[in-house]
Amino acid sequence: MSKRFYALISLTSLALLIFYNSSFGLPTHLEKIKANGVLRVLTRIDPTTYYQSPERLNGLEYDLVNLFAQRLGVTVEFIVPATFDDILWQITRNKADIAAAGITVTEQRQKIMRFTQPYQEITEQLLYHASNKKPKQLSELDDGILELVKNTSHIETFTRLKKTAPSLSWLTNDELDSNGLIYLLNAGLIDYTVSDSNQIELIHRFYPHVEIAFDVSELLPIAWALSQGEDDSLYDEVNRFFSDIKHDHTLDQLLDRYYSHTNRLNDFDHCKFREHIRSRLPQYQALFEKAAAQNQLDWRLLAAIGYQESHWQTDVSSGTGVKGVMMVTQDTADLVGIDNRDNAKQSIMGGSQFLKHRIEQIAPEIAEPDRTWFAIAAYNVGAGHLEDARILTLQQKGNPNKWLDVKKRLPLLREEKWFKKTKLGFARGDEPVLYVENIRSYYDLLIWHTEANNPMQKNAMDEKPAIPQNNALAIDSPLL
Numbered sequence: 001m002s003k004r005f006y007a008l009i010s011l012t013s014l015a016l017l018i019f020y021n022s023s024f025g026l027p028t029h030l031e032k033i034k035a036n037g038v039l040r041v042l043t044r045i046d047p048t049t050y051y052q053s054p055e056r057l058n059g060l061e062y063d064l065v066n067l068f069a070q071r072l073g074v075t076v077e078f079i080v081p082a083t084f085d086d087i088l089w090q091i092t093r094n095k096a097d098i099a100a101a102g103i104t105v106t107e108q109r110q111k112i113m114r115f116t117q118p119y120q121e122i123t124e125q126l127l128y129h130a131s132n133k134k135p136k137q138l139s140e141l142d143d144g145i146l147e148l149v150k151n152t153s154h155i156e157t158f159t160r161l162k163k164t165a166p167s168l169s170w171l172t173n174d175e176l177d178s179n180g181l182i183y184l185l186n187a188g189l190i191d192y193t194v195s196d197s198n199q200i201e202l203i204h205r206f207y208p209h210v211e212i213a214f215d216v217s218e219l220l221p222i223a224w225a226l227s228q229g230e231d232d233s234l235y236d237e238v239n240r241f242f243s244d245i246k247h248d249h250t251l252d253q254l255l256d257r258y259y260s261h262t263n264r265l266n267d268f269d270h271c272k273f274r275e276h277i278r279s280r281l282p283q284y285q286a287l288f289e290k291a292a293a294q295n296q297l298d299w300r301l302l303a304a305i306g307y308q309e310s311h312w313q314t315d316v317s318s319g320t321g322v323k324g325v326m327m328v329t330q331d332t333a334d335l336v337g338i339d340n341r342d343n344a345k346q347s348i349m350g351g352s353q354f355l356k357h358r359i360e361q362i363a364p365e366i367a368e369p370d371r372t373w374f375a376i377a378a379y380n381v382g383a384g385h386l387e388d389a390r391i392l393t394l395q396q397k398g399n400p401n402k403w404l405d406v407k408k409r410l411p412l413l414r415e416e417k418w419f420k421k422t423k424l425g426f427a428r429g430d431e432p433v434l435y436v437e438n439i440r441s442y443y444d445l446l447i448w449h450t451e452a453n454n455p456m457q458k459n460a461m462d463e464k465p466a467i468p469q470n471n472a473l474a475i476d477s478p479l480l
Contacts, residue, residue, distance in 0.1 A: 030072075030233035033097060039069050040077045042087045042099040046179060047202040048258075049102045050078065053447070060258050061100040064119070067250070068241050084177060085151040088113070094227040097234060104153040104196070105221045114228055116238045118221030119251060122196045124157055126213040129188055135213050138165045144191030147181055150174040154194040157217050179203065186210050198222075201262050205270050205441065206448045249399075256404040257369065261440035273307070273442065277449055280312040284325065287345050291352035300450060302352055304442035305376065308435065309351075314344050326351030355379055366401045373403040373436050377410070381432040385413060388422035389429060407433045 033039055043050045049061040062078075069076045079096055081087050091099035092112045104122070105115045128135060128144075135141060138161060148154045150172050162168045171190075173181060181193040182200070186207040194216060204210065226235055245251045265273070281303065288306065292299035303312075309327040310316045317323035321330060324347035333339070336353040338346040359375040361383050366374055378386045389410045390400035398405035412418040413429030 028233035029097070029230040030237055033074060033234065034072055037074050038077050039065070039072065039074050039098070040079060040096040041065050042079050042081065042090055042096045042101060044084060044087060044101045044177065045080060046102065046177070046199065048196070048199050049100070050080070060120075060254055061102065063254050063257075064245075064251075065098070065100050067245065068238065071241060072237075083174070084149065085174070088151065088225075091225050091227055094229050097226070098238070099225040102196070102198070102222055103225050105223050106153050106156050108156055109153075109225070112228070114226045114235055115221075115223040116226070116235065117242050118223045119242055119246075120198060120222040120255070121219045122198045122222060123215040123219055124154055124194050124217040125197050125200060126192060126216050127182065127185055127195055127200065127210055128192050128213050129185055129190075130209045130211050131188065132191060134211065135192075138168055138216075141192055142167055142169075146170040146192040147173055147184070147190045148194055149176065149178055149181060152178070153217075153220070154178075157194075161216065182207060182210060196222075198259070201259060205262065205265060205445060208267070208270060208274070249404075253399075253402050253404045260404075261437040261444075264434070264437045264441045270445070273445060274449075276307070276312060277446075284312055284344060284348065287348045291349045294349075295352045295356040297352060297355065298443075300446040301372070301439075301443050302348070302355065304439045304446055305351065305355065305379070306348065307442050308439050314342055314347070326354075328354070358383065363401070370401065370403045373440070374406070376436050376439055377403075377407075377432040380435040381410070381427055381429065382424075384424045385422075385427040385429065386410075386432070388419075388424055388427070389413060391422065392418060403436075407436070 027035065043061055043065070045051055046059070048059070050057065050059040051062075052058070065076055065078075079090075081090060084101070087099050087101050087103075088109070090096055099113075103109070103115075105118065109115070126135070126141075132144070146169070148158065148170050155172065158168065158170060176184075178193070178195050178199060181190065182195060182203065184190050185193050186209045188209065192213075197215075200210075200212060204212075224238060226238070242251070284306070285299075285303070288299040288303045291297075292302045306312055306325050309322075310325050312325060314325055316327070318327065322328060324341040325344050326347045328338070328341050328347055328350050330341075332354050333341055333350060336350040336357075338350040340346050341350070355375065358378045359371065361378065362371050362374050374386065386406075389406050389412070392409040392412055393400045393406050396409065398409065400406060410427075410429035410433050413422065413427040416426075419426045
């Protein structure tokens with residue numbers, strides 16, 4: 001029999017199944033999920049998707065999935081297969097409801113799974129070791145080792161590129177993910193690999209020897225994947241969900257949460273910070289840990305603020321009267337009960353108490369992590385000016401409880417057109433925005449350097465042989 005006949009039989013069977021389900025009241029895929037109370041989601045451990053932060057599980061996919069589950073009124077069961085290839089295999093065989101794993105939509109994948117509307121766009125980028133000459137075209141890769149992850153969109157891209165660059169060759173790794181290969185690249189064990197642009201944007205700062213050469217693809221969409229079976233009920237609901245969170249800017253707020261601060265520091269800042277982690281932090285770490293524990297804070301957040309303030313030095317001061325490791329003002333010292341701002345122990349304890357005080361002052365309706373960013377902004381510019389910016393945000397129909405919206409209005413406090421309408425008037429409102437973003441970057445770097453069981457590094461160190469195949473700105477804190 002012809003392929004056309006078999007295709008006709010398959011389509012007829014599917015139509016009859018849909019008719020049978022709708023005619024006789026059998027539950028749809030979405031109704032089954034709601035009845036069971038559980039949404040089963042395939043994902044992977046990656047900074048762009050799903051990971052354990054110091055306080056809780058985090059990641060863009062983690063947040064998106066939980067928002068969708070709340071919409072349905074169900075809980076989430078996250079499933080983390082051993083490899084990315086396993087994720088694709090399981091979703092095509094209907095082993096879960098959704099695959100939310102930063103999956104690039106490709107022509108080949110669309111033949112075997114259904115993609116929702118995209119929520120992000122990326123390019124694929126060639127990475128190289130900084131000790132090598134920056135390649136400008138694919139033909140320059142012939143003398144080096146290029147390694148790619150098995151069954152990723154990167155393989156599809158390079159298979160297509162090989163048609164016009166026949167000498168192009170690479171190794172395929174079926175054990176490591178992209179993070180693992182980037183780790184090997186940074187260590188000089190391979191010469192080249194490929195990363196999605198959103199991934200390297202998040203982790204580039206952790207790898208001082210990795211550089212971006214050029215894009216190897218056009219803009220590509222990222223979306224959730226569903227199996228091709230059952231019916232359209234879940235698929236349609238997911239698409240309505242993404243339409244809604246794009247319309248109300250929830251998606252923008254989530255993207256800002258994970259990406260806005262990642263490029264604040266340049267290479268010099270990163271190198272200097274890593275050197276100071278080795279040479280300066282050890283003498284103060286115990287003080288940060290003790291002060292943070294007494295005030296229910298993460299010591300690395302407190303240390304990040306201290307680094308932004310003084311680069312972990314005690315003998316510093318500014319023309320505004322602040323001094324010490326945490327650059328505390330005399331008024332703040334009086335408030336928290338310290339009498340020697342030059343003393344590192346007192347300065348760090350005082351800064352910790354003041355940050356805790358700022359957090360407690362933040363309006364209760366502001367949730368984490370925005371609550372922390374608001375508190376740090378208030379630590380820098382003062383609670384009154386921050387409240388002025390929140391009021392401006394509300395007047396301009398933004399969300400006064402979201403850092404993404406308020407940080408756009410804080411710089412307006414420099415402009416007379418706006419500050420004359422506020423209670424406290426003029427403020428250098430751009431400075432707390434840069435201050436917060438810098439601290440977020442330092443905080444991320446400290447977490448990276450202090451986490452003993454980093455899953456990406458562990459994955460890379462467990463590597464098996466591959467299969468051969470064809471300036472942060474210096475900002476004073478005058479309110480401290």
